[in-house]
Amino acid sequence: MKRAKLRIGMARFLNSQLSVAGSVLVLPALLFFAIFFAWPLVEIVSVSFTVSQVSRGTMPTAVLADPAHLGVLWFSLWQAALSTVLTLAAGTPIAFAFARYRFVGQRIWKALAGVPFVMPTVVVAAAFSALLGPRGAVNAALQALFDLDQPPIQLFGTLPMILLAHVFYNVAVVIRLVGGFLSAFNPGIEEAAASLGASRWQVIRYVSLPMALPSIGAAAALIFLFTFTSFGVVLILGGARFATLEVEIYRQTSQLLRLDVATSLALAQMVITLMVSWASARLEARASVPLEARRAGDVGKRPATLPARLLVIGSLGFIAVVLIAPLAALLFRSLNLEGGHVLRYYSALSENMRGSLFFVAPQTAIRNSLAFALVTAALAMLMGLPLAYAIARGGGGQRPESRHASPGARLLNVLLLLPLGTSAVTLGLGFLVAFDRPPLDLRTSVVLLPVAHTLIALPFVVRSVLPAIRSFDPRLREAARGLGAGPLQALRHVDLPLLAAPFAAAAIFAFAISLGEFGASLLIARPEYPTMPLVIYRFLSQPGALNYGQALAMSSLLMLVSAASALVIERANEQIGR
Amino acid sequence: MKRLTVLLATAGLLAACAVQAPPPRAPEQTGPAAPRSLTIMTHDSFGASEDVIAEFEQANNAKVVVLKSGDAGSTLNKAILSKDTPLADVLYGVDNTFLGRALAADILEPYASPALADIPDRFKLDPQNRMLPVDYGHVMINYDKAFLQAKGLEPPASLRELTEPQWKGMLVVENPATSSPGLAFLLATIAAFPEGSAYDWRQFWKDLRANDVHVSPDWSDAYYTQFSGSSGKGPRPLVVSYATSPAAEVFFSEGKLAEPPTGNVEGTAFEQIEFVGILKGTKNRDLAEKWVDFMLSKRFQQDIPLQMFVYPVLPAAEWPDVFTKFGQPPAQAFALSPEQIDQGRERWIEEWTRIVLR
Numbered sequence: 016m017k018r019a020k021l022r023i024g025m026a027r028f029l030n031s032q033l034s035v036a037g038s039v040l041v042l043p044a045l046l047f048f049a050i051f052f053a054w055p056l057v058e059i060v061s062v063s064f065t066v067s068q069v070s071r072g073t074m075p076t077a078v079l080a081d082p083a084h085l086g087v088l089w090f091s092l093w094q095a096a097l098s099t100v101l102t103l104a105a106g107t108p109i110a111f112a113f114a115r116y117r118f119v120g121q122r123i124w125k126a127l128a129g130v131p132f133v134m135p136t137v138v139v140a141a142a143f144s145a146l147l148g149p150r151g152a153v154n155a156a157l158q159a160l161f162d163l164d165q166p167p168i169q170l171f172g173t174l175p176m177i178l179l180a181h182v183f184y185n186v187a188v189v190i191r192l193v194g195g196f197l198s199a200f201n202p203g204i205e206e207a208a209a210s211l212g213a214s215r216w217q218v219i220r221y222v223s224l225p226m227a228l229p230s231i232g233a234a235a236a237l238i239f240l241f242t243f244t245s246f247g248v249v250l251i252l253g254g255a256r257f258a259t260l261e262v263e264i265y266r267q268t269s270q271l272l273r274l275d276v277a278t279s280l281a282l283a284q285m286v287i288t289l290m291v292s293w294a295s296a297r298l299e300a301r302a303s304v305p306l307e308a309r310r311a312g313d314v315g316k317r318p319a320t321l322p323a324r325l326l327v328i329g330s331l332g333f334i335a336v337v338l339i340a341p342l343a344a345l346l347f348r349s350l351n352l353e354g355g356h357v358l359r360y361y362s363a364l365s366e367n368m369r370g371s372l373f374f375v376a377p378q379t380a381i382r383n384s385l386a387f388a389l390v391t392a393a394l395a396m397l398m399g400l401p402l403a404y405a406i407a408r409g410g411g412g413q414r415p416e417s418r419h420a421s422p423g424a425r426l427l428n429v430l431l432l433l434p435l436g437t438s439a440v441t442l443g444l445g446f447l448v449a450f451d452r453p454p455l456d457l458r459t460s461v462v463l464l465p466v467a468h469t470l471i472a473l474p475f476v477v478r479s480v481l482p483a484i485r486s487f488d489p490r491l492r493e494a495a496r497g498l499g500a501g502p503l504q505a506l507r508h509v510d511l512p513l514l515a516a517p518f519a520a521a522a523i524f525a526f527a528i529s530l531g532e533f534g535a536s537l538l539i540a541r542p543e544y545p546t547m548p549l550v551i552y553r554f555l556s557q558p559g560a561l562n563y564g565q566a567l568a569m570s571s572l573l574m575l576v577s578a579a580s581a582l583v584i585e586r587a588n589e590q591i592g593r
Numbered sequence: 594m595k596r597l598t599v600l601l602a603t604a605g606l607l608a609a610c611a612v613q614a615p616p617p618r619a620p621e622q623t624g625p626a627a628p629r630s631l632t633i634m635t636h637d638s639f640g641a642s643e644d645v646i647a648e649f650e651q652a653n654n655a656k657v658v659v660l661k662s663g664d665a666g667s668t669l670n671k672a673i674l675s676k677d678t679p680l681a682d683v684l685y686g687v688d689n690t691f692l693g694r695a696l697a698a699d700i701l702e703p704y705a706s707p708a709l710a711d712i713p714d715r716f717k718l719d720p721q722n723r724m725l726p727v728d729y730g731h732v733m734i735n736y737d738k739a740f741l742q743a744k745g746l747e748p749p750a751s752l753r754e755l756t757e758p759q760w761k762g763m764l765v766v767e768n769p770a771t772s773s774p775g776l777a778f779l780l781a782t783i784a785a786f787p788e789g790s791a792y793d794w795r796q797f798w799k800d801l802r803a804n805d806v807h808v809s810p811d812w813s814d815a816y817y818t819q820f821s822g823s824s825g826k827g828p829r830p831l832v833v834s835y836a837t838s839p840a841a842e843v844f845f846s847e848g849k850l851a852e853p854p855t856g857n858v859e860g861t862a863f864e865q866i867e868f869v870g871i872l873k874g875t876k877n878r879d880l881a882e883k884w885v886d887f888m889l890s891k892r893f894q895q896d897i898p899l900q901m902f903v904y905p906v907l908p909a910a911e912w913p914d915v916f917t918k919f920g921q922p923p924a925q926a927f928a929l930s931p932e933q934i935d936q937g938r939e940r941w942i943e944e945w946t947r948i949v950l951r
Binding site: 271 | 637638639640641642643644645646659660663664666667670671673674675677678680694697698768769770771776807808809810811812813814816817818821823824825826827828834835838841842844845846847849899900902938939942949950951
């Protein structure tokens with residue numbers, strides 16, 4: 016009896032120690048946000064609303080009273096909502112197919128589906144143009160087939176083009192996040208419902224969807240914010256008639272140098288981001304129920320029935336047609352088919368033909384890109400996982416231990432997404448005015464690049480693993496602890512193996528966010544640490560077949576690097592979790 | 594867990610080592626003094642030959658650091674915002690469309706370089722020599738030779754002709770609010786159809802819009818995705834680009850093209866002049882002066898054409914063959930003064946946006 020009491024006492028003591036340790040582990044992330052996000056923002060806001068060369072001191076209320084700006088705000092909102100719904104509609108069935116069934120080449124399909132996420136928009140525009148443009152392959156074929164004078168598909172510069180591109184870019188977020196979540200948890204509950212007489216539709220409607228809801232909510236919030244702040248897609252594929260807030264902020268800054276207007280719009284963007292973040296945090300906390308976790312790999316089965324086969328084939332068909340076909344068009348165009356060596360544009364990448372000071376060997380660009388992406392992924396995971404655990408412990412939900420939700424954790428969870436909805440232009444100028452004096456004279460430091468990438472990757476990591484951590488039945492961990500495992504041991508032998516898939520998804524996207532240089536090119540006055548997207552942009556800034564060919568060759572290498580790194584991360588994660 | 598930590602930490606360390614930093618310049622123990630560093634702030638399109646820069650570094654015991662800071666507008670903005678604690682010693686790449694803003698912001702120190710003596714006066718737009726001309730170029734319409742030939746069309750004879758039905762749906766321009774050649778072309782049309790004349794630039798753009806002009810956000814998209822004469826094989830045969838683009842097509846064809854596949858449409862050009870200046874508060878004024886002199890010297894000026902595809906302002910600088918053959922500047926170009934541009938820009942862009950896009 017005494018011993019039992021002692022044990023309980025010990026457990027309580029350990030738990031309190033753990034939460035102290037938890038707070039300490041969360042500190043790096045909080046400090047990071049304070050220094051690299053909050054401070055530059057405060058600085059740029061104060062510069063923007065002081066009358067000077069760069070500002071007429073117009074206040075946000077006056078800026079937003081302008082109907083033109085309200086129109087831009089409204090467009091940003093509804094196109095993002097529509098893009099999110101479409102992406103979820105396309106991605107959720109695919110996520111389900113990947114989580115519940117096993118088939119040949121599954122990992123490779125998943126890795127390929129993630130490639131669009133890192134591609135520069137101008138290259139994607141070229142790809143869509145090669146396929147769907149007025150002189151693209153599809154139109155040419157249709158014209159020849161039906162003897163038409165005019166190309167039948169006129170997508171460029173239309174809303175459907177923007178939506179298609181947003182689906183193209185973001186569907187992998189749904190596949191990985193929702194798929195990762197589903198594959199971490201036991202399908203037995205679905206089978207039980209089916210054996211109790213539920214129809215296939217009823218199982219999906221009443222079991223699978225509610226179960227996956229927290230992860231669908233997380234994916235929705237992230238995709239909404241990516242498309243809400245969409246820049247390149249709207250600018251390049253939408254044509255000039257469409258403008259999001261982010262486009263307008265760039266316009267007001269770069270050409271007009273009206274920081275008062277630009278920062279006002281950026282603040283409006285942030286307010287909406289907070290609202291979205293709050294709504295999704297609430298939904299996710301409410302919808303999460305404790306679920307029985309399974310080892311990754313134990314969940315899927317072969318698609319034996321006809322509907323299952325159709326689902327898998329349909330999913331792969333979607334990936335092949337919508338995601339891979341445009342990329343394949345790029346790959347095709349990167350080959351030199353007009354005389355000379357077929358791989359001429361690839362070999363030319365390694366030649367400094369004009370003796371240029373700014374020549375970048377392809378291996379240098381690849382190494383820099385990989386290095387930044389590794390640092391970003393490591394920073395985002397090391398700071399993000401403790402943060403996610405802290406929020407899960409304190410942030411509400413159905414579990415007894417989180418009933419006494421801490422307001423701090425909830426607030427943190429809502430504030431977390433703010434960097435995703437913050438204009439890169441505004442934040443970049445904030446860096447410029449904030450880090451201009453010791454001890455943090457970082458304006459031209461290479462450190463700012465991974466820092467900027469981590470600002471996006473860190474919230475992504477936390478939000479993407481949170482649903483899985485919340486749904487993870489704590490009794491498993493408690494059982495391990497009860498058997499004498501330390502908190503780290505429990506984490507290592509219980510959480511890690513069982514949550515391998517959601518964790519891999521988070522790491523892969525943290526890596527990809529950096530690889531694709533999310534808006535960071537606008538950020539900083541950089542010395543030469545050229546990455547792959549930068550080299551692509553550089554080739555595309557001068558005319559000539561060789562420049563175009565080399566840009567596409569470098570883009571093809573970027574695809575390869577992206578797919579390969581996704582495979583490696585997934586594999587590494589499984590090894591660690593073993 | 595331990596393995597995970599170790600793995601992540603190792604990855605981080607590896608990555609930190611792998612980022613290829615510029616070779617560290619160890620202070621030379623043997624030489625009289627360590628090289629001083631000179632920082633040049635510029636737009637992303639700046640280019641130069643390795644050996645040309647090395648020559649300057651050796652002659653002046655200096656290390657040149659180049660800060661590429663985005664497009665021309667963004668670069669100037671960053672220079673203005675960091676006025677109190679300058680990021681660099683020298684600012685290069687402000688053109689005549691942004692000159693007024695740069696001078697008004699009071700971020701530059703005057704420097705009457707002796708090298709200016711050899712440069713024609715028409716390029717010197719700042720009498721106080723805070724900004725000195727380095728190179729010039731022309732934004733103008735390029736046409737796709739094969740496309741026009743197949744349709745039996747002659748290139749347009751004037752800007753006005755672009756509003757006629759035979760050119761419907763054929764022209765690509767860049768958005769002046771997001772692109773520097775786009776702004777230059779808008780300025781050309783404002784100079785060609787001045788405000789207050791019977792047919793002004795607003796009417797011209799209304800007609801262009803009615804004639805289905807396509808607006809791209811930037812040059813890369815306009816040229817490679819929309820223009821039929823580039824390797825991107827877009828749908829439209831006329832694009833706002835540069836007078837040197839046809840020459841560049843030949844140069845970058847690796848000998849496959851003897852003639853450019855594209856040509857310039859006379860009577861559509863706007864002249865852009867790019868400037869260099871010494872930033873206020875530099876601690877390396879003497880070295881910065883040397884750099885400005887160097888940019889105006891024959892050595893650097895002759896390097897300009899094939900690195901940046903613009904013309905050197907120094908008449909004595911020799912042009913490469915591909916320039917003399919295919920890259921001649923247009924006979925005539927439109928112009929507006931920097932003051933006119935500075936006063937009109939914001940209003941013109943807003944009006945243009947309403948007329949063409951809304």
